Amino acid sequence: MDCCVPSNHIETITTECSSCGEKGKNVQLITVKSLLKASALETIEPENSYVFCSNPACAIVYFSGNHSQKFVENDLKVPVYQKNQSVDVPVCYCFDWTRERLLEAVGTENTPADQIKAHVQAGRCGCEVNNPQGACCLGNVNNFIRDFKKA
Incomplete structure (x- = not known):
């Protein structure tokens, strides 16, 4: 589900990460531009397409489709949910729902997912520039809460 990206959304192309071999998401x-630190942004090749690697065991966050460039979490302005298990890492980047905040809200009447959905429906999210995945984080939020309840 891509909540924030208007009709100019690019076609999804999966490409294998040269580091871990898993398929990434375009x-x-x-x-990429909005989340890279200045030092990494200065090296970006804008003619390339970029892919997000979600494998938690892989150091690569973004790589170019031709594998000429790779960026790791330290190249980004924010920690990456899939790569960093810290409790203060955002699961929802637009509205600052960290793992810790989500855990504190489990069982409350107005669930985090409901609150996030309301913001999305009101057109307040900016996942394409806030979330390293470049897509809506609601799936991550729901999966995190579901996994916690199973444990």
């Missing part, structure tokens, strides 16, 4: 250039 992300828009605006996502």
Whole structure:
């Protein structure tokens, strides 16, 4: 589900990460540009397509489709949910729902997912520039809460 990206959304192309071999998800250039630190942004090759690697065991966050460039979590302005298990890492980047905050809200009447959905429906999210995946985080939020309840 891509909540924030208007009709200019690019076609999803899966490409294997040269580091771990897992298939990644194509992300828009605006996502990569908005989340890279200045030192990494200065090296970006804007003519390339970029792919997000979600494998938690892999150090690579973004790589170019031709594998000429790779960016790791330290190249980004934010920690990456899939790569960093810390409790203060956002699961929802637009509304700052960290693992810790989600755990504190489990069982409350107005669930985090309901609150996030309301913001999305009101057009307040900016996942394409806030979330390293470049897509809506609601799936991550729901999966995190579901996994916690199973444990």
